[in-house]
Amino acid sequence: MNTFLNILIDGLAYGMVLFVIAVGLSVTLGLMRFVNLSHGAFAMVGGYCAALLTREAQWSFWLAVPAAVLATALLGAALEALVLRHLYRRNDLEQVLFTIGLSFVLIASTNALVGPQVQMIPLPPALAGSVDLGFRTLPAQRLLVIAAGCAVAALAAWTVARTRFGVRLRAAVDHSGTASALGIPIRTVQCASFAAGAALAGLGGILGAELMPLEPYYALKYLVLVLVVVAVGGMGSIAGSLVAAVLLGVIETASKYLASDWGSLFFFVAMATLLAWRPNGLLKR
């Protein structure tokens, strides 16, 4: 029973981290039709910025996290505006190659600038302890991760469905020519969505630093996991990504607790089964 609850809590936290990183990729892949395999590198950049700001510059955790997320967003916006927007009309394979190349360069630069060792983000005392929920105590960091995941899901769904920005984004995706003729600033919308996706990846990298250690190869190591979440959840579907991330997170955590010598077998078997059952995403028929 105790193991079961631990698996559930850890799996939920792991799933939330996967979701926060994956949601940005889901939006660029599903709505903007841009295959961005450098998304893992954005998560890495966010995590590294937070680690360096708190450890080297001695910033407070609560100040360093927004700063790191903002820095990732700026990097995403700059890359989008300078290079990536020229690739929107290219085919999938070229986008894949370019963004993989970009990840390689970011990995090599990270290693050259910071070094190959694992980066820790020191937690403030409020998060390092544990919280008593009455029936059991939980690490405060896990609770923060789960709460942040829920907040991101709600905020993202609300933005896309309810706000003016969401309307413009969907219009720009459906028919960019008409949207542009109606006076919607398409370039701004695309750039802002891309930057928001990058910022969320950065946030995921920070939140998940305890579960997914930050090192230069981070960008490629966890890319497959994130792609799996996006594929199983269905491209462009925020709710689908959430369900897929939590489901796969719990399965991966359970197999680590109960059958660690099988590696990631159950994770990928689950993914293959889910994809074969619903090739267009869990929540789409």
Added chain:
Amino acid sequence: MSTMTPPSALAAPPALATAPRCAPAWRAPLVLLVVGLAACALLPDQFGLLTRIFITVLFVLSLDLVVGIGGLATLGHAALFGTGAYAAGIFALQVQPDPLVGLLVGIAAGAALAALSGAFLLRYQGFTFLMLTIAVSQILLSLAQKARRWTGGDDGLSGFVMGPLLGRFEFDLEGRVAALYALAVLVLLFYLARRLVDSPFGLAVRGIHENRARMAALGTPVLARLWLLYTLAGAIAGAAGALSAQTNAVVGMDSLSFALSAEALVMLILGGAGRLTGALVGATVFTVLHHTAASINPYHWLFVVGALLMLVVLVSPAKAWAWLRRRAGAVQ
């Protein structure tokens, strides 16, 4: 490639730009054989590198059949390579050390895995297919890690000694026999692949690549054709894996890894997909670059290949050649 080619292209090949090549199928393999033998003669202290190049070329050739000819983007091709390698290694260790029989076992294992997984994978298209190929290769990797008794787990499979080739030629320390053996298998399979691509079957597969719905409407059994193509590509990838196991006398977990699949795709795009010769050029350039840059610093290597990838996309090789030709023309 024009998508406006009328369906009658199949009936009247020589008249059209997209018609099958007129060069005889043996020409490119013969050139490859001569170049390979010359390289072996000129670089007698680099047999290890040459063997690796031949094996990598064979693997990328198999990937080109799937990606370039069949139009199925896959990131799980290492599964077929690794299966061939493990099958050949286990066969040599447990049954008998003859290299040619081992090669056949590797080919059969690669083809069998491709046939089995292809029957499931090929029902899906595009991004779903891509992700499912990753899943298949990762499942195999986990299984190989689990079955330590057979595969040696993370330590790798080793301890097998290959018998003499054809009963006469021992594998020497220098690697001369290994390099020539790999070259011979490569040339033979390259010839067969060339014949396959230019055959009516190859034309049907290329038609499916260009327009699946139209080929289905013309009466081509789309799934059966793609399944056969995938199985044959699996056989070639299995051969490459078996060669790698036999010439290195060790099989590691990395022969099933995601990184190998991704690297092979990079090599293919670097050389140009869909023409078979592109696989030769891309794999050779990439392996030589890797050999030189990685000996300096592995991260250095990553920087080089990353920059190269971005450059290839921004300035495609075809455009660069056209630009160079125009410049050369202007000078003359």
